Amino acid sequence: MVSLNLFLALAAILFCIGLYGVLTRRHLVIILVSIELMLNAVNINLVAFSSIGPFANITGQVFTIFVITVAAAEAAVGLAILIALYRNRSSIDVIKQDLLRW
Amino acid sequence: MIQNAWLIPLLPLAAFVILLLGGRQLKQAAPVIAIASVAGAFVLSSVVLMERIGGDTFAATVRWLTIGPVDVTMGFEVTALNSLMLFVVTAVSLLVHIFSKRYMAEDGRIHVFYGYLTFFTFSMLGLVLAPNLLQLFIFWELVGLCSFLLVGFWYFKKEAADAAKKAFLVTRIGDVGLLVGLVLLFNATGSFEYGAAFAAVEAGEVSGTMVTVIALCIFLGAVGKSAQFPLHVWLPDAMEGPTPVSALIHAATMVAAGVYLVAVTYPLFLASGTALTVVAYTGAITAVFAASIALVNTDIKRVLAYSTVSQLGLMMLALGTAGYVAGLFHLMTHAFFKALLFLAAGSVILALHHRQDITRMGGLWHRMRTTAVTFLIGTLAIAGIFPLAGFWSKEAVLAAVWANGDVVLITLAALTTVLTAFYMFRLFFRVFAGTYRGDVEAPAENGKTVTVPLIVLAVFAVTAGFVHFPLNGYWLEGFMTAGLNYGDQAHGGLGLAAVSLLLAAAGAGLAWRLYGKGEESGMQEKVPAVHHLLENKYYIDEIYAAVIVRPLMTLSRLFVEVDRWIIDGAVNFTGAITFRTGRQAGKQHNGQLQTYGLVSVAGGIALIAAVFAVRGYFG
Amino acid sequence: MSAEMIFFLILGTIVIACSVLVLILNKISHRIASMAFAFMAIAGLYFLLRAEFIGIIQIMVYVGAVSILFIFGMMLTDHRAKGFGPERSRVHKLLSFTGVGILLGTILYGVLQADFAPNDNPYVGSAEMIGLELYGNYLIAFIGVGVLLLAALTGAIVLARKEAE
Numbered sequence: 017m018v019s020l021n022l023f024l025a026l027a028a029i030l031f032c033i034g035l036y037g038v039l040t041r042r043h044l045v046i047i048l049v050s051i052e053l054m055l056n057a058v059n060i061n062l063v064a065f066s067s068i069g070p071f072a073n074i075t076g077q078v079f080t081i082f083v084i085t086v087a088a089a090e091a092a093v094g095l096a097i098l099i100a101l102y103r104n105r106s107s108i109d110v111i112k113q114d115l116l117r118w
Numbered sequence: 119m120i121q122n123a124w125l126i127p128l129l130p131l132a133a134f135v136i137l138l139l140g141g142r143q144l145k146q147a148a149p150v151i152a153i154a155s156v157a158g159a160f161v162l163s164s165v166v167l168m169e170r171i172g173g174d175t176f177a178a179t180v181r182w183l184t185i186g187p188v189d190v191t192m193g194f195e196v197t198a199l200n201s202l203m204l205f206v207v208t209a210v211s212l213l214v215h216i217f218s219k220r221y222m223a224e225d226g227r228i229h230v231f232y233g234y235l236t237f238f239t240f241s242m243l244g245l246v247l248a249p250n251l252l253q254l255f256i257f258w259e260l261v262g263l264c265s266f267l268l269v270g271f272w273y274f275k276k277e278a279a280d281a282a283k284k285a286f287l288v289t290r291i292g293d294v295g296l297l298v299g300l301v302l303l304f305n306a307t308g309s310f311e312y313g314a315a316f317a318a319v320e321a322g323e324v325s326g327t328m329v330t331v332i333a334l335c336i337f338l339g340a341v342g343k344s345a346q347f348p349l350h351v352w353l354p355d356a357m358e359g360p361t362p363v364s365a366l367i368h369a370a371t372m373v374a375a376g377v378y379l380v381a382v383t384y385p386l387f388l389a390s391g392t393a394l395t396v397v398a399y400t401g402a403i404t405a406v407f408a409a410s411i412a413l414v415n416t417d418i419k420r421v422l423a424y425s426t427v428s429q430l431g432l433m434m435l436a437l438g439t440a441g442y443v444a445g446l447f448h449l450m451t452h453a454f455f456k457a458l459l460f461l462a463a464g465s466v467i468l469a470l471h472h473r474q475d476i477t478r479m480g481g482l483w484h485r486m487r488t489t490a491v492t493f494l495i496g497t498l499a500i501a502g503i504f505p506l507a508g509f510w511s512k513e514a515v516l517a518a519v520w521a522n523g524d525v526v527l528i529t530l531a532a533l534t535t536v537l538t539a540f541y542m543f544r545l546f547f548r549v550f551a552g553t554y555r556g557d558v559e560a561p562a563e564n565g566k567t568v569t570v571p572l573i574v575l576a577v578f579a580v581t582a583g584f585v586h587f588p589l590n591g592y593w594l595e596g597f598m599t600a601g602l603n604y605g606d607q608a609h610g611g612l613g614l615a616a617v618s619l620l621l622a623a624a625g626a627g628l629a630w631r632l633y634g635k636g637e638e639s640g641m642q643e644k645v646p647a648v649h650h651l652l653e654n655k656y657y658i659d660e661i662y663a664a665v666i667v668r669p670l671m672t673l674s675r676l677f678v679e680v681d682r683w684i685i686d687g688a689v690n691f692t693g694a695i696t697f698r699t700g701r702q703a704g705k706q707h708n709g710q711l712q713t714y715g716l717v718s719v720a721g722g723i724a725l726i727a728a729v730f731a732v733r734g735y736f737g
Numbered sequence: 738m739s740a741e742m743i744f745f746l747i748l749g750t751i752v753i754a755c756s757v758l759v760l761i762l763n764k765i766s767h768r769i770a771s772m773a774f775a776f777m778a779i780a781g782l783y784f785l786l787r788a789e790f791i792g793i794i795q796i797m798v799y800v801g802a803v804s805i806l807f808i809f810g811m812m813l814t815d816h817r818a819k820g821f822g823p824e825r826s827r828v829h830k831l832l833s834f835t836g837v838g839i840l841l842g843t844i845l846y847g848v849l850q851a852d853f854a855p856n857d858n859p860y861v862g863s864a865e866m867i868g869l870e871l872y873g874n875y876l877i878a879f880i881g882v883g884v885l886l887l888a889a890l891t892g893a894i895v896l897a898r899k900e901a902e
Contacts, residue, residue: 018745018785020856024848026749026782032841033756039715039833041760045811049772052803053756056779059795067786070853072860078870080791084798085882089889091803095810096896102814103899114709716829719836726843735847 023064031057044101044108048094055087120169120176124194126162126204127243129155130211130236137233148229149219152236156215159243160208163201170201171597177249188308195249195312198598199381199446203246203374206450209578210370210457211239213571217461218362220567221468231271231360238264242371246378250310251300254382258296258343261372262289268367269359281355288352292342296379299335303386306332316385326390333386333393336379337400344376344430347404351659353427357419361464364419369426369456377433377449384442384604398438398522402530405431407656409537413544414652417474418463421545425500426456428534432515435531441518442604443586443595448515451507451582455499458575462493465568466549469561476545477638481554486563490550492572497546499579501539502622504615510583513610513618521608532621539625547633744785751778765811773804790864 030053037050059080066076102108133155137148144151170176179193196204215235222228241264245257270282304310306328307318319329340346345353356368367373380387380397387393405428412424429452436445467474469486483490499508512535519531554561563569586594588609595607610618654660706713755775762768776799783792871879 018739018741020853021849021851022745022749023782023786024851025845026752028841028844028848029753030756032837032844033753033760035719035840036833036837037760039712039719039837040830043765045765045807045814046759046768048810049759049769049807052772052799053759053775056776056799059791060779060782063783063786063788063791066862067788067859068856070856072856074860074862074866074870077788077791077862077867078875080788081794081867081871082875082878082882084794085886088798088803089886091806092893093889093896095806096893098810099813099897108814110711113711116711117707117709712833713829716833716836719833719840723836723839723843726840730843736851 018068020064020068023060023068027057027060027064030054030060042109042111044098044110044113045095047110048091048098051094052087052091055083059083120166120173120196121178123162123166123176123196123204123247124178126159126166126208127240127247129159129162130239130243134233134237134240137229137236140229142229144229148232149215152232153212153215153219155236156208156212156239159239160212163204163208166196167201167205170196170198175601179249190252190310191250192253193249194247196247198600199378200246202446202450202598203378204243206453207239207242207246207371210453210575211235211242211366213575214362214366214370214457214461216567217365217464217571218360220564221362221464222360225360227271231268234264234267234271235363235366238268238367238372242375245375250312251303251315251383252310254379255296255300258339258375258379259293261375262286262293262343265289265356265367265372268363269356271359271363275358277355278358281352281358285352285356288349289342292339292349292376295335295337295342296339299332299339302328302332302335312382316383319386319389329386330390330392333383333390334396336383336386337393337397340376340379340434341400342376343379344373344434345427346376346400346431346434347407348658350404350408350427351662354420354423354655357417357423361419361460361467364423365457365460365464368423369460370453373426373430374433374449374453377430377437377445380434380437381442381446381449384437387437388440388604394438394440396438398435398524398527401431401434401436401438402527402534403431404428405435405534406530406537407431409534409541411652411655412541413537414649416476418466418476418479418545418549419460419474421476421541422456422459422463425459425538425542428538429456429500432512432531432534435527436515436518439518439522439524439527440605441515441521441608443592443598443607444511444514444518446598447586447594448511451499451511451579454575454578454582455496455506455508458492458572458579459496459500461568461572461575462489462496465489465564465572466493466561468564468568470556470558473556473558476548478556479549479554480552480556481550482561483550485554485561488563488569488572492569492576493550494546495576495579497542501542501626502535502618503626504619505583507579507581507583509615509619509622510587512622513615514586514608516618517608517610517614520610520614532617535618535621536625536628539622540629543626543629544633547629547635551633552635741785745782748778748781748785751775752782766808769804769807769811772807773800776800776804787859787861790862790867 034050034052034054034057037053038047041047041050062076062080062083064076066072066074066080069076098108101113105112107113130152133152136151137144140147175195175197177193177195179191182190182192184190215232218231218235222231225231238261241257241260245254245261248254248257266282266286269285270279272278273282300310303315306324307315309315309318318324324332342349353368353373357364359368387397408424408427408431412421412428415421415424429448433445433448433452436442436448466479466482466486466489469482469489470479473479495506499506502508502512516531516535519527584590586592592607592609599607651657706717752775755771755778758771759768759775762771776795780792780795780800783789783795
């Protein structure tokens with residue numbers, strides 16, 4: 017059996033790639049994609065613990081379902097916002113969306 | 119009436135309030151209102167004086183505030199001293215008010231002037247009526263304030279503004295002394311009331327040193343207000359004010375407040391021989407010192423100002439040599455003849471369109487007969503010529519000094535007598551004798567509102583002395599000292615009177631010899647060094663400037679720099695730091711989602727790092 | 738090296754490579770395709786972990802629905818755009834890289850060192866178990882998620898709808 021540590025390491029790498037994407041990419045769609053990657057990294061952790069963790073049980077998988085649900089909802093709302101934003105400001109470059117400025 | 123003596127100061131106060139509220143609309147009515155109120159006060163004062171002569175001391179107080187076991191009261195008191203002072207103040211004040219109607223007629227702010235004048239009268243009367251030292255101090259400060267306002271009445275003249283400032287600041291030194299004295303007295307005796315405080319002192323509840331310190335502190339206040347050496351410098355400069363002010367405040371009433379203060383706290387001085395000696399010597403030195411400066415001054419008002427300082431010195435000398443009645447007697451007579459002299463000088467100044475230099479006068483005897491005659495009466499009175507008021511009071515002063523027996527004091531007093539006669543007659547001759555040297559066309563009398571006060575004051579100057587002379591058994595003494603234990607009052611015999619008269623005559627004769635024609639004597643050529651010294655007032659102002667004012671200015675400038683660069687600098691620095699930080703922090707706040715995210719990540723890392731640093735990786 | 742290990746390495750490489758490609762590819766459509774592959778590989782990892790139900794859901798939701806959603810999102814906006822003018826500043830990128838690197842290093846350090854009790858019998862999560870759990874212990878949360886989905890659906894429609902003139 018593959019050791020739990022390797023799964024966790026993989027998830028960590030995936031999470032950090034997603035985080036880096038969120039911090040540096042300029043296309044809003046790609047930022048949303050990066051967020052999905054980060055959520056998936058979490059899911060990998062949950063499922064790995066649920067299956068081969070020291071106290072393996074079903075709860076991790078149940079939570080994975082919740083996370084997937086929330087991620088789907090988030091993706092739907094995020095894309096809707098993105099479309100509304102694009103319609104209003106003709107751009108989905110995150111650098112140009114600086115209305116929160118002081 | 120004596121129960122309602124509190125009405126006396128309220129009348130001028132009412133006039134002041136009316137003038138204050140009325141403002142410019144009352145420009146015409148102002149003199150009438152003011153004169154009426156002061157006239158009312160004068161009538162009431164006369165009645166009160168009469169009742170007091172026939173009756174007894176009356177005092178009424180209400181509790182003002184209670185501090186622990188101490189009640190502080192407010193009220194009024196009519197003693198012999200008070201009633202006499204009331205009469206003198208209101209009499210002189212009334213005449214000055216009348217005189218001012220013509221003198222200030224052309225001034226656009228006459229209503230303000232009368233407002234100040236009535237307010238001053240109120241303050242002075244309040245001071246006189248005060249039954250305790252705290253109330254006295256309050257009115258004392260009000261009087262100082264009025265002096266400031268009136269000296270600086272023509273504030274657009276730089277000299278007047280400076281003189282007002284100087285008067286205020288110099289008297290302030292004395293006021294601080296008075297305040298310290300009051301606090302010490304209260305601390306030592308637990309009361310501000312005259313009676314209670316003095317009783318405690320006489321009962322020996324206060325140590326001798328403490329009594330001396332208290333007396334000297336109070337005397338410092340008197341020195342400031344009465345322009346005694348070394349705080350005399352403000353009074354001559356105060357002559358920048360209008361002449362009626364000089365007559366009222368700086369001759370007859372306010373400067374007498376210092377003498378009054380010493381008189382009213384006399385038990386303290388009696389309890390301390392040192393304090394009495396200090397008072398006597400200060401008075402004597404001031405008397406000679408100021409008289410010698412008056413010898414050479416050429417400003418008619420300043421000569422009179424120095425004369426005032428000198429005469430106040432004589433009063434202090436009398437008080438300091440146990441001549442309680444003599445000092446107050448001289449205070450009263452001096453109030454009349456000095457007010458007379460000032461108003462006569464004001465009449466001359468008015469006729470000459472506000473020129474005050476006696477080298478540009480002369481020969482006014484024929485042009486202004488009333489003024490000249492009354493001025494001569496004043497001169498004779500102050501010089502101490504028989505039988506005018508000044509003769510009797512000065513003789514009383516000399517008797518007190520003689521009885522004291524200190525040779526130095528006797529010499530100084532005698533010298534002052536000679537000098538007084540000399541400089542007053544010099545002034546008289548220079549102004550009224552000889553030929554006219556001025557450039558104003560045909561100076562003449564200024565009408566009845568000017569001459570009537572002069573004549574009334576001249577009558578007083580002649581007759582005021584008869585309240586205290588051998589033929590009525592020194593009546594004033596009996597009146598003033600009834601019920602008081604201020605020691606035996608000395609009386610001069612015929613011999614002393616003769617000597618006094620002789621000294622005065624010598625001074626007058628010398629003046630006639632040198633200035634009889636109204637021209638220069640050429641003394642400054644003969645003794646240039648002395649003349650120079652006197653003309654520059656012994657360089658006292660210069661010494662003060664060098665010793666006190668300039669170091670103080672340097673220090674102040676230093677402090678200004680410290681304030682500007684260090685204190686302000688610190689404040690500005692704080693402000694700048696905050697501002698810059700805000701600017702920089704604001705720039706970070708750029709609306710960029712990913713910048714915020716980056717900062718969050720950095721914060722998260724810092725948090726993790728902190729946790730790890732504290733607990734290690736796995737806890 | 739066991740077969741499972743080989744599968745894990747293959748799938749892990751695919752996941753990481755595809756997610757890196759998501760970040761560095763030029764065309765948006767390629768990136769999204771790359772993301773779909775990454776999701777697929779993750780589903781493979783779930784199978785490897787004996788969590789078949791989750792793996793199937795992963796394929797259905799992520800590869801099936803979310804990817805399509807992103808493709809629509811891409812198409813409805815400027816899918817032709819390649820660059821956006823000036824890049825993010827080098828400093829920002831460098832800082833992000835450093836920060837993320839430190840985070841990754843810290844996590845990996847702990848994860849690789851952690852000593853978990855070995856568990857050679859992986860737990861097999863069946864759909865039945867998940868269903869019992871969802872409708873038992875987590876009933877309220879399940880209902881809440883349902884409400885959330887409804888709200889998200891409504892919200893997405895409201896947001897994406899053209900504003901009424």
